[in-house]
Amino acid sequence: MWWLDVFSSYLYALSVVVVVIAVLILVSGLDDFFIDVVYWVRRCWRSLFVYQTRERTRYHELYRPAERPLAIMVPAWQETGVIGHMAELVATTLDYENYHIFVGTYPNDPDTQRDVDDVCARFPNVHKVVCARPGPTSKADCLNNVLDAILQFERRARLTFEGFILHDAEDVVCEHELRLFNYLVHRKDLIQIPVYPFERQWNNFTSLHYLDEFAELHGKDVPVREALAGQVPSAGVGTCFSRRAMLALIEDGNGIAFDGQSLTEDYDIGLRLKERGMQEVFVRFPVLRYQRRPKCVEKFGQSRAEANVVCVREYFPDRLATAVRQKSRWIIGIVYQGYRTHGWKRSPVLNYFLWRDRKGAINNFVSFAAMLIMLQLGAISLLQLAWADAPRFVSIFAGQRWFDVVLVANIALMGNRMLQRVIFVSGYYGVKQGLLSIPRLLWGNLINFLANLRAIRQIIRCGDPRRVAWDKTTHDFPSIGGENRAKRSLDEMLVANGVVSEADLHDARVHCIDGLQLGSSMIHEGRITAGQLAAPIAEQIGVPCERVDLASLPSELLRAVPRHVALHYAVLPLRMDGSTLVLACESYVDPVSLAAIARQLGRRVRYVIAYKGQVTVGLRRWYTQAQGDRDPHHLLEMAADRGLIARERVPHLWDGYVSRQVMLGEILVAQGHLDEVAFRALLLSHARSELRLGEFLIGQGVISADTLHRLLRLQASLQPSVTSLLEQECADFEQLERAS
Incomplete structure (x- = not known):
């Protein structure tokens, strides 16, 4: 019959293909x-x-080297809602602090840019980079833009990154990853x-x-x-x-x-x-x-x-x-x-x-062809089982001993392939996934075949594999809860809360005191109080605002927080809230720093916003005061005891003294020697140095010795001493007595 001849020809062709594939x-x-x-x-x-x-090597060996500055490079095209989760997860899980994340965005992707802006407002170590060309370009092009921004940041921050790390916005980073890189990168x-x-x-x-x-x-x-x-x-x-x-x-x-x-x-x-x-x-x-x-x-x-x-x-x-x-x-x-x-x-x-x-x-292609051949041979075998008088089609493979050896070898190798897959999948995911990997082999072969087919079509269409455009794949990110909170500016909140008017705010900007940021300048000029400034800062961040009584700080907590931790993060211990240590700070503490404090102290921590100057004075009193220095509050009490000032004036003078204290870092940022992000990066390096901050900055080439002396003189002129306040108060008191 004609169909038998056709089928025999088909079987002969199939046998040749089978031999080649085998x-x-x-x-x-x-x-x-x-x-x-x-x-x-x-x-x-x-x-x-x-x-x-x-x-x-044990994992505790990773903690021996000092934390080198590391830069994480993240290309982001249409990653709205993802990069914020990544930054938050990294900040709260990474057992490392000296790192910065640089996110490459595109000028024609405003949604991702807004998302990254919100993240940058919460995480000072996250930096937005806008690529020169509209997206999507290739991932490599985006990384080139990011790398250029990193090198510019290095020059601005007087910082040298020792490692450059590639990540995607959807990556979940392991707790010890940067520790491991830091251990090996040199x-x-x-x-x-x-x-x-x-x-x-x-x-x-x-x-x-x-x-x-x-x-x-x-x-x-x-x-x-x-x-x-x-x-x-x-x-x-x-x-x-x-x-x-x-x-x-x-x-x-x-x-x-x-x-x-x-x-x-x-x-x-x-x-x-x-x-x-x-x-x-x-x-x-x-x-x-x-x-x-x-x-x-x-x-x-x-x-x-x-x-x-x-x-x-x-x-x-x-x-x-x-x-x-x-x-x-x-x-x-x-x-x-x-x-x-x-x-x-x-x-x-x-x-x-x-x-x-x-x-x-x-x-x-070979794997996919083998699957098709197996299906055909299986169908032929079923046909012969169902039709007892059917010709013995598969007999075309009989009598070829070398082919039998090849088939047996292939079966053994395939069995080994499955065994290896089961072993390595089970090692990380468990035996259930290991066994399921066997049927997934067939599905994986299909995906790889279709991908190869698509790749060849793209190359033929473009004429050159290097002309094929980048085709981004979207991914999912595991939900970690919470939302990125966009912060209103402090200026807007001061006006919205009725603390100052728009006209007063404009006048304060025009007459801002040299060396002070706007909030500090307004306190020095008497436009607002320290409490009026602290309340919107706390509202902006989403933490409580408290007035700190420096005399009532528990001595056991002051001893529990090491000097280098308190000074580096500018925090004071207030009290224990259950098993959580409550800290006081005058400004925003980013999640990276908060997680680092918790790791160093070995306990959970949270923080509240203190009035301006209270933490500064507390740090000087409890952590930096040289032996023999006199307690400024004690001087006020002595003056009141001797009748030099009225007792009811002590709290007023103390608040005036505390709220007008200025740290060197604020003057550096206010005068434009460093931006705030660069200054924070330098503080990480300074934490490992025995030098005073001014000497360290000179050594890093940020400022000269002459500039430091000028800044210190400016700091001394901006912040009053208790003695100067008493002299002014006594003079006013004498004038009041003569007038009466």
Whole structure:
């Protein structure tokens, strides 16, 4: 029958395709098996011999080096509602303080800009950068704009960042990440930590297949690559570059660090730094705290060490179209642009891993074709089972012993592939996800095939892989509660509360006292009181406002707050509210600083706004007063006891003295030597110095010695002493007596 001839021809063609596909799968499977063998041999060797003679680095070692300034670079295109959550989560969870976040926005994305402005108002270490060109440009172009802003900030703040960290707005950063980078950045030039996607509902195979791939890639493949080739592909997030590496990238690019045409600038950078002989490292560092009674592992089959590595977490796309779009960008950047830009290298070992990067262009089609072939062969087998007299179609594969060996080998390699996937997924996510990774292999093959198909279509349409436009993928961010609170300006609140009129406020601006900010100047001129200034500041921030009685501060709390903490953050301990320590401050304490105070004191803290000058005088009295210095309040009491002033005048004179005290930092900012953000950055460095603030600023080149002497003279002239107030009060008292 004619249909039998047609079907036989189809089977013959199928047999040829099957042979080709089987051989290609065998080659790829042996390649993967080689990586498996290297990983497990290396792991056993290190366990049996290396760690028997050398102790593993414990997490408390990360706290030994001083906190170096680190810059986090975040590109943001249409990230409204995300960057605020990231900054808040970072501020409240990071066990680090000396860092700044620079967010790259676009001039045609006003919603994201407004969101970042609100974040900057709450977090002084977050800085908005507006790119020169409208978006969306490439991620690399946005990062170039961010890097330029960082270098400008360094010059303005007299600050030198030692590490430059890549993150996305949706990243959830590990508590010890910056500690780890700080520990390694003076020895390594590219530091990459693992990425572990967040879980979703068990049947969301699209999102969860990322979980499988990253668990194996960052659990096994990249560590082997680093061990054999000494080269680490950056993941684009959780990557730290040393200053030396960043300057080398800028030099190579004639002033531009990131390749603006690359869709995977992170992958490109790893290869460029390797060519420069830079040191690259992939770090899987578990943070295991000692516990008398170790908690049971949360999920069955989960490894305590694997599940506690310092890593980046984020949600990956959960829709097929979005996942295909993202992966096609990766394929274009790594396979096609990577080959076009970097070609092959002199090192055969590195070329082997470059081949592994690029074999996906073939493997994705091969894997999909294998799935189709399996479906066809399965249908034929079912047909033969259902029709006893059917011709033995599958007999075309019989009698080929070498092909049987290939099939058996492929089945064994596939079994090993599944086993490896289960092991590495289970280590972080538990056995449930490990077993589910097996059916997700098929869905992942489909996504990779469609992504490869889309990548090829884009390249054909553009004519050149380097002309393909950046195609951003949106992500989800885990909800952490709370809202970004936009703050009204202090000027608006003073007028709205009826403290001053618009005309008085305008006049105060015109006649603002040199060396003072507007609020302090208005107090000095008697336009407002310290309480009238403190109330809107507290309302603006959302914390209570309290008058501080310096004489009643508990001595045990004053001893509990170390001198360097009190002076660095300009806070005074007031009382214990249950298990929470209540602090007094005269201005906003950002969440980063508040979290750092809590960590250093080992207890929960909150703060209230004190009247201007009360914390300043308290710090001088309890933490900086030299032995033999006289208590200013005691001088007033003595004057009243001797009849030099009326007793009822003591509170008035004391309030006048306290509210007119001025700190050197306010004068520096008011006179334009530094902006407030740059001054806060310098204070972080000063906290580790034994020098007085003025001497430290001279050493940093912020001001000269002559300028410091001038500023100190200005400070002395702006803030009255108790003696001068008494002399004026006594003179007024004598004039009043003569007049009467």
